[in-house]
Structure formats: structure tokens, C-alpha cells
Amino acid sequence: MLPMHMPGGKRNTGSLASNDITEITDFDNLHAPTGIIRDLESDLASLWNAKEAFMSVNGSTAMIEAAICAAMRYHPDGKVLAASNCHLSVWRGIEVAGCMHRMIYPKASEGIPFALEILPEKIDEILSSDPSVRAVVITSPTYEGVISDTRTVHEITKKHGAVLIVDSAHGAHLGLDGFWGEDAVGDLVIKSLHKTLSSPTQTAVMLSYSGAIPSDSIRHYIDIFESTSPSYLLMGAVSEMVETIRSGNALSEWEEAVIPAENRLRDLKNIKLFRYPGKDRSKLVFICKGTLLSEILRNEYMIETESSTPVSLIAMTGMGDTMDSIRRFTDAVTAIDNGHPELALTDLPSAIFPEHVTAMTIREASRLLSRKISSKDAEGLISADYIYSYPPGIPVILPGDRITEQQISLAGGTLSVLS
Numbered sequence: 277m278l279p280m281h282m283p284g285g286k287r288n289t290g291s292l293a294s295n296d297i298t299e300i301t302d303f304d305n306l307h308a309p310t311g312i313i314r315d316l317e318s319d320l321a322s323l324w325n326a327k328e329a330f331m332s333v334n335g336s337t338a339m340i341e342a343a344i345c346a347a348m349r350y351h352p353d354g355k356v357l358a359a360s361n362c363h364l365s366v367w368r369g370i371e372v373a374g375c376m377h378r379m380i381y382p383k384a385s386e387g388i389p390f391a392l393e394i395l396p397e398k399i400d401e402i403l404s405s406d407p408s409v410r411a412v413v414i415t416s417p418t419y420e421g422v423i424s425d426t427r428t429v430h431e432i433t434k435k436h437g438a439v440l441i442v443d444s445a446h447g448a449h450l451g452l453d454g455f456w457g458e459d460a461v462g463d464l465v466i467k468s469l470h471k472t473l474s475s476p477t478q479t480a481v482m483l484s485y486s487g488a489i490p491s492d493s494i495r496h497y498i499d500i501f502e503s504t505s506p507s508y509l510l511m512g513a514v515s516e517m518v519e520t521i522r523s524g525n526a527l528s529e530w531e532e533a534v535i536p537a538e539n540r541l542r543d544l545k546n547i548k549l550f551r552y553p554g555k556d557r558s559k560l561v562f563i564c565k566g567t568l569l570s571e572i573l574r575n576e577y578m579i580e581t582e583s584s585t586p587v588s589l590i591a592m593t594g595m596g597d598t599m600d601s602i603r604r605f606t607d608a609v610t611a612i613d614n615g616h617p618e619l620a621l622t623d624l625p626s627a628i629f630p631e632h633v634t635a636m637t638i639r640e641a642s643r644l645l646s647r648k649i650s651s652k653d654a655e656g657l658i659s660a661d662y663i664y665s666y667p668p669g670i671p672v673i674l675p676g677d678r679i680t681e682q683q684i685s686l687a688g689g690t691l692s693v694l695s
Contacts, residue, residue: 279297279300281298281300282298282505283296283297283298292509295508295509295512296507296508296509297508298505298508303508306331306333306502306506306511307495307498307499307502307504307506313331313511316331316511316514316515316518317329317330317331319515319518319522320481320483320514320518321483323452323518323521323522324451324452324459324465324467324483325451326465326483326484326485327484327485327486327487328483328484328487328491329481329482329483329484330481330482330484330494330495330498331479331480331481331511331514332479332480332481332482332498332502333478333479333502333503333506333507333510333511334478334480334501334502334503335468335477335478335479335480336365336443336445336466336467336468336480337363337365337368337501338480338498338501338502339466339480339481339482339498339501340363340365340366340369340413340441340443340466341365341368341369341372341497341501342369342482342494342497342498342500342501342502343369343441343464343466343482343489343494343497344356344366344369344370344372344373344411344413344441345369345372345373345497345500346489346490346493346494346496346497347410347411347439347441347463347464347489348373348375348410348411349493349496349497351375351410351411352374352375353375353408354375354408354409354410354411355375355376355377355378355406355408355409355410356370356373356375356376356377356378356409356410356411356412356413357377357378357379357380357399357402357403357406357409357411357412357413357438358370358377358378358379358380358412358413358414359379359380359381359382359394359413359414359415360379360380360381360382360391360629360630360632360670361382361391361415361418361629361670362413362414362415362443362670363415363443363445363668363669363670364662364664364666364669364670364671365443365669366413366443367638367662367671367674370638371637371638371639371642371675372639373639374637374639375637376634376637377634377637377638378402378406378409378634379632379634380394380398380399380402380414381398381629382394382418382422382629383395384626384627384629385626385627386624386626387563387624387625387626388550388552388563388626388627389563389585389587389588389624389625389626389627390418390419390420390422390588390627391418391420391422391627391629392422392552392627393416393422393423393424393425394414394416394424394429396424396425396428396429396432399412399429399432399433400432400435400436403432403433403435403436403438404436407436407437409436409438410437410438410439411438411439411440411441412429412433412438412439412440412441413441413442413443414426414429414440414441414442414443415442415443415444415445416442416443416444416447416460417444417446417447417450417555417556417559418446418668419446419583419590419667419668420550420559420561420588420590421446421550421552421555421556421557421558421559421561422552422555422556423447423457423460423554423555423556426440426442426460426461426462427458427461429461429462430461430462430463433463439463439464439486439488439489440461440462440463440464441462441463441464441465441466442460442461442462442464442465442466443466444459444460444465444466444467445466445467445468445471445480446468446471446472446556446559447459447460447467447472447556448467448468448469448471448472448473449472449473449527449558449595450556452521452527453527453531455527455531455557456531456556456557456558457554457556457557461485462485463484463485463486463488463489464482464483464484464485464489464494465482465483465485466480466481466482466483467480467481467483468480469481469514469517471592471594472558472592472593472594472595473517473521473594473595474513474516474517474520474526474594474595474596475510475513475514475516475517476509476510476513478507478510479510479511479513479514482494482498526595527595529597529598529599530593530594530595530596530597530598530602532599533593533597533598533599533601533602533603534557534558534593534602536603536606537560537593537602537603537605537606538557540606540610541560541606541609541610544562544609544610544613545613545614545617545620546564546613546616546617546618546619546620547562547564547569547609547612547613547619547620548562548563548564548620548621549561549562550562550563550588558592558593558594559590559591559592559593560590560591560592560593560605561588561589561590561591562588562589562590562591562609563587563588563621563624564587564588564589564619564620564621565586565587565618565619565620565621566584566585566586566587566588566589567584567585567586568616568618568619569581569584569589569609569612569616569619570584570589572612572616573608573609573612577608577612579604579605579608582667583667583668587621587625591605628682628686630672630673630680630682630683630686631680631682631683632673632674632677633677633678633680634674634676634677634678635658635676635677635678636658636676637676638674638675638676640676641658641659641660641675641676641694642660642661642675642676644660644694644695645694645695646660646661646692646693646694646695647692647693647695648690648691648692648693649690649691649693650690650691651684651687651688651689651690651691652684654679654684654691654693655679655680655681655684656678656679657678657679657693657694658676658677658678658679658693658694659673659674659675659676659677659678659679659691659692659693659694660675660692660693660694661673661675661691661692662674662675663683663687663691672686672687673687673691679691679693
């Protein structure tokens with residue numbers, strides 16, 4: 277075919293141009309799929325045994341924002357109950373929806389410097405006392421691989437007439453077979469297809485299980501948050517990923533490589549492997565002087581890790597890993613552990629969750645006039661902007677928060693407050 281249509285590369289210019297097409301005859305429309313895209317979404321739903329699937333080329337971010345807006349579409353006076361360790365996209369979704377929110381704080385444990393699971397009984401307690409909560413949003417697995425009991429949480433939200441949205445962006449591999457464990461349970465579950473599987477960055481899927489949120493409402497908000505010019509390069513890669521997984525052994529080498537790695541890494545002396553009941557096994561998380569460890573891995577072993585802090589390090593494995601690649605990593609960490617006793621933490625840190633005192637909705641605060649002041653003068657004033665750590669994008673301060681001394685100690689610097 278001679279392409280007298282977009283894109284301007286005309287399948288002739290650039291290394292990827294030959295497969296870069298648009299919504300031409302027989303290639304369907306992502307915003308109203310009836311053909312090959314609809315078939316691909318059905319394939320995605322079948323992979324995770326969902327009722328319906330909605331594909332994204334704008335990442336999990338667009339799907340989370342669409343899910344929250346769809347859930348709150350007919351509840352203008354309702355509230356969203358969100359875990360305080362939710363990703364920035366959750367709070368942006370609440371901002372666009374314009375609703376009030378409540379916080380639920382994850383479990384913490386001495387010696388573990390990050391959030392653990394959300395306790396179902398805490399959700400039950402809040403929903404029992406506040407019937408205005410219409411949607412609950414939690415993250416499972418977390419960035420560090422902590423998994424919440426979403427099955428019990430979903431039973432609780434159903435009992436109280438609320439919907440459960442699970443940000444499972446880091447859990448695309450869950451539920452594909454018996455090795456990784458049970459998938460997240462919820463009315464809507466959002467997964468990034470690039471974090472642990474083989475699809476490119478920016479591809480994701482929203483899975484609908486109950487029908488509690490109507491499909492037309494979901495499509496309505498996906499139309500708002502997703503590009504009207506979807507990339508066929510990305511959608512084609514999603515299709516290729518589905519075919520690879522369906523081949524039957526696409527995950528086997530990755531899974532077989534993780535087992536000996538776990539066995540070796542649990543015997544480290546100075547670098548502490550994070551182990552926790554039900555933790556996602558694909559994440560290799562260490563409690564140590566993580567920034568220093570990442571520098572040694574990068575400079576001496578040519579290994580780049582996912583993220584590091586002064587007290588932790590995350591190394592992600594994925595579908596493209598092999599026995600050789602994971603062995604190379606474990607060999608390096610084992611050698612470093614033997615030769616660098618200074619990586620051990622003398623005082624084991626614990627997670628700090630800043631308390632959020634909500635004075636108004638995020639949308640209201642973000643639309644009012646603001647000014648920038650030194651953080652030392654901000655206590656008691658209302659924040660007009662987000663302050664968050666990235667990765668993984670968890671806010672320390674939200675618009676509408678009445679700023680506390682604890683938040684100032686964590687954020688520091690200059691803050692934007694309402695005039």
C-alpha cells in the first residue's frame with residue numbers, strides 16, 4: 277500500500293517506521309475497538325481470567341486515573357479511601373475526580389525501611405464508620421514487592437458497597453501460573469506490561485472482574501486520559517507478548533533462575549535480603565547501604581539496579597532474565613558482601629509515614645492562588661502542590677494538606693502554599 281496518511285515517516289524513515297501505522301482499514305480503533313484490537317483485549321482478559329480488559333499505551337497512570345474517575349462518576353459527594361503509599365497517579369486521579377479522600381496507612385515493622393501491607397481490618401473499620409467512601413485504592417504488590425490480602429479486602433469492600441481498585445502495576449506476572457502466586461483481586465486491577473513482562477515501556481492493561489463499574493464509564497474516562505493517536509508499535513508489541521506467554525514456557529527459565537538466587541542471597545552477612553511472608557519473588561530487595569551498593573555494582577560489575585536509597589536497594593528480575601543473567605547478579609552481590617562489611621547498617625531503620633491532615637480536596641487546593649515560602653514558615657498552612665519521592669512516586673505532601681512539622685522535616689526546602 278502507498279500510505280497517503282499519517283504518520284509522516286510513511287513506513288520508510290527511521291528504524292521503527294516500517295511498523296508505524298495508524299487507524300487505517302482493517303487495523304481497528306483503540307477508542308472503539310471492534311476488530312483486531314478488540315481481539316487483543318479479549319486475549320489479555322483471558323490471560324488473567326478477567327471479565328474484560330482495556331489496553332493502554334499511556335501506561336498504568338492513565339488507567340488508574342480513568343478507574344478512579346469512573347468509580348466516582350455518579351458519587352460527587354463520595355470519598356476515595358486510598359493507601360498513603362499509593363503512586364502519584366492515584367492522587368492525580370482523585371484530583372481530577374474532584375472528590376474528597378481519606379487515608380489508610382500501611383503496616384510498618386521495626387527494622388524494615390518501607391511500607392508493608394494494608395491490613396484488611398483497618399479498611400473494614402474505616403468503611404464501617406464512613407459510608408460516604410465509594411472506592412478503595414491500594415497498591416499490591418508495592419515497589420518493594422509486598423503483597424496485601426486483596427481477596428479479603430475485596431470481600432470487605434463488597435460488604436460495604438464500595439469498589440476496590442488495585443494498582444498492581446508491578447504485578448503483571450502474578451496469576452499467569454502457579455509459581456509467582458495468586459493474582460490481585462479487585463473490581464478493577466491495573467497492570468503495567470513492561471515492568472516484569474516483555475512488552476515495551478508505556479504499555480499497560482486495566483482488568484475488570486466484577487462489572488461493578490460500567491464499561492461505558494471506564495471507556496469514557498480512558499478516552500479522556502489516553503492519546504487519540506495510539507501507537508501501533510506498542511500495541512503490536514503487546515500482541516507479541518501475549519503470543520509469547522501463550523507458547524507455554526516463556527516464563528520457565530526466569531522462574532528456574534530465581535530459586536537458586538534466593539537460596540544464595542539469604543546467606544549474606546552484611547547485605548540483608550528482605551524476606552517477608554507472601555512477598556513477590558521477582559523483586560530482590562536488600563536492606564543495607566543501598567546507594568553505596570548500587571555504585572559498586574555499577575562501577576565494578578557493570579550492573580545497574582532499579583533503585584537505591586541510603587538504607588535499601590531494589591533489583592528487579594523479569595521475563596527477559598535467564599539463568600546466566602541472574603547468576604551474574606547473585607555472583608556479584610555475594611562477592612561484594614564478602615569484601616565490603618561497611619555495607620551493613622549499624623542501626624536498622626524503620627519506615628516513616630507522614631500523617632496527612634486533609635483541609636480541602638486536592639482539586640480545590642491545586643486551583644487556588646499560591647505562593648512559595650521557606651518550609652520553616654509553612655507549618656499549619658495549606659499546601660498547594662505535591663511533594664513526592666521518585667521512584668516510586670509516593671507523596672510526602674498533597675495539595676490540600678495542612679502542613680505538619682513532620683512533613684516539613686521530610687520535605688524541607690521551599691513549599692508552595694495557598695495565599
